[in-house]
Amino acid sequence: MKNYTEEELGWNSFLENQLSAFPSAFMAGRISSENKNNYQLLLPGVGEVTAECTGKLLFNALDKSELPKVGDWVLVQYFEGEHKALIMELLDRQNALSRKVAGQVTEAQVMASHVDKALIVQGLDDNFNVNRLIRSVVLVRECGIMPLIVLNKADLTDDLEARLAVLKQQLGDVKVIAMSALNNEGVELLEEEISAGETVVLMGSSGVGKSTLLNRLLGEERLDTGAVRSKDAKGRHTTTRREMHILPNGGILIDTPGTRELQLLSAKDALQETFGEISELSAECRYKDCTHTVEAGCAVLEALDVGDIPEVAYNNYLKLRNEDTFMQAKTDQKARLQKKAEDKKLHKEIRRVYKKRKWR
Numbered sequence: 001m002k003n004y005t006e007e008e009l010g011w012n013s014f015l016e017n018q019l020s021a022f023p024s025a026f027m028a029g030r031i032s033s034e035n036k037n038n039y040q041l042l043l044p045g046v047g048e049v050t051a052e053c054t055g056k057l058l059f060n061a062l063d064k065s066e067l068p069k070v071g072d073w074v075l076v077q078y079f080e081g082e083h084k085a086l087i088m089e090l091l092d093r094q095n096a097l098s099r100k101v102a103g104q105v106t107e108a109q110v111m112a113s114h115v116d117k118a119l120i121v122q123g124l125d126d127n128f129n130v131n132r133l134i135r136s137v138v139l140v141r142e143c144g145i146m147p148l149i150v151l152n153k154a155d156l157t158d159d160l161e162a163r164l165a166v167l168k169q170q171l172g173d174v175k176v177i178a179m180s181a182l183n184n185e186g187v188e189l190l191e192e193e194i195s196a197g198e199t200v201v202l203m204g205s206s207g208v209g210k211s212t213l214l215n216r217l218l219g220e221e222r223l224d225t226g227a228v229r230s231k232d233a234k235g236r237h238t239t240t241r242r243e244m245h246i247l248p249n250g251g252i253l254i255d256t257p258g259t260r261e262l263q264l265l266s267a268k269d270a271l272q273e274t275f276g277e278i279s280e281l282s283a284e285c286r287y288k289d290c291t292h293t294v295e296a297g298c299a300v301l302e303a304l305d306v307g308d309i310p311e312v313a314y315n316n317y318l319k320l321r322n323e324d325t326f327m328q329a330k331t332d333q334k335a336r337l338q339k340k341a342e343d344k345k346l347h348k349e350i351r352r353v354y355k356k357r358k359w360r
């Protein structure tokens, strides 16, 4: 792989400012792929090297999110003879695309870090789903990342205009690009959205064509792609690992394995951004804690009544809000149960010590 400079790999002042806290002999590099403790690292002035974390770094990490992930900047000791590096420190993340880990109270799964843009990719076949798009936009925004919707497989629909109109109505402020990676149509529209040194992550279900479109952007068939099942257009999880690739135009692209359903962290703020109109209206509701469902004097319901807000948008709002509330309740419940289990353990230990004393 070509040898890139720090700037070409996305280095900035946020990262530069962290350096003073560490020995100057360490070199900064960016993680391009990761498999347990086997990393590939892009090291400015050197090229691509294999790397692993020191035991200390592994030991001190409180959970997996504190270990290096694709996109992360790390400080390493580089061993020229072996062309290998030891990862000494993980630099703070400016942001990260992350989602809640199923069954965990607080742990977030980091999918990629230091990300400028997320390409939310859907296929225009059976994969197309407006609610899922909205949910992804909410998640991406909550992570402090700019969303861009990519509708791929435009060759498989006659319904493009109608679908674009629905998106315009519901996600008016998010840019949408329609393309066909297979037929190499619309690829230049996407290219225009990606500039040199910018980090862009591809997300979307398996089989929507993420790797295919990345191959188009790369101008070579570098990534494996796989056919979808004919009966339901579902992909076969061809890409199995997150991987960073540098485009000829300088964009830094991260390919990811197809995501299963996205879960929201606490998405309230992002929800309000997406449904700005509804949240503005709610200031005019009679009751401060109005749920905008049954209340008298509800400004949202009134607007719905006279058609100022579309019914689809309102239904989406309710659906997403309920989901978020449900997630929150589930999280709280988990935390409570965990605390209860810990208290129980502590009481048991106290009883044990107490008994021992009595025997003496």
Ligand SMILES: Nc1nc2c(ncn2[C@@H]2O[C@H](COP(=O)(O)OP(=O)(O)OP(=O)(O)O)[C@@H](O)[C@H]2O)c(=O)[nH]1
Binding pocket: 152, 153, 154, 155, 156, 179, 180, 181, 182, 183, 204, 205, 206, 207, 208, 209, 210, 211, 212, 213, 224, 225, 226, 227, 228, 235, 236, 237, 238, 239, 240, 256, 257, 258, 259
């Ligand atoms: N008809 C059509 N097929 C496409 C298009 N783009 C990709 N495909 C096909 O869709 C299938 C899946 O493409 P991939 O690029 O492997 O999909 P992916 O999103 O990377 O999937 P995972 O790696 O499993 O997450 C392949 O058979 C592609 O040839 C397109 O624009 N139109």
Ligand SMILES: [Mg+2]
Binding pocket: 210, 211, 212, 224, 225, 238, 239, 256, 257, 258
């Ligand atoms: Mg793929």
Ligand SMILES: [Zn+2]
Binding pocket: 282, 285, 286, 290, 291, 292, 293, 295, 297, 298, 299, 300, 301
């Ligand atoms: Zn209301």
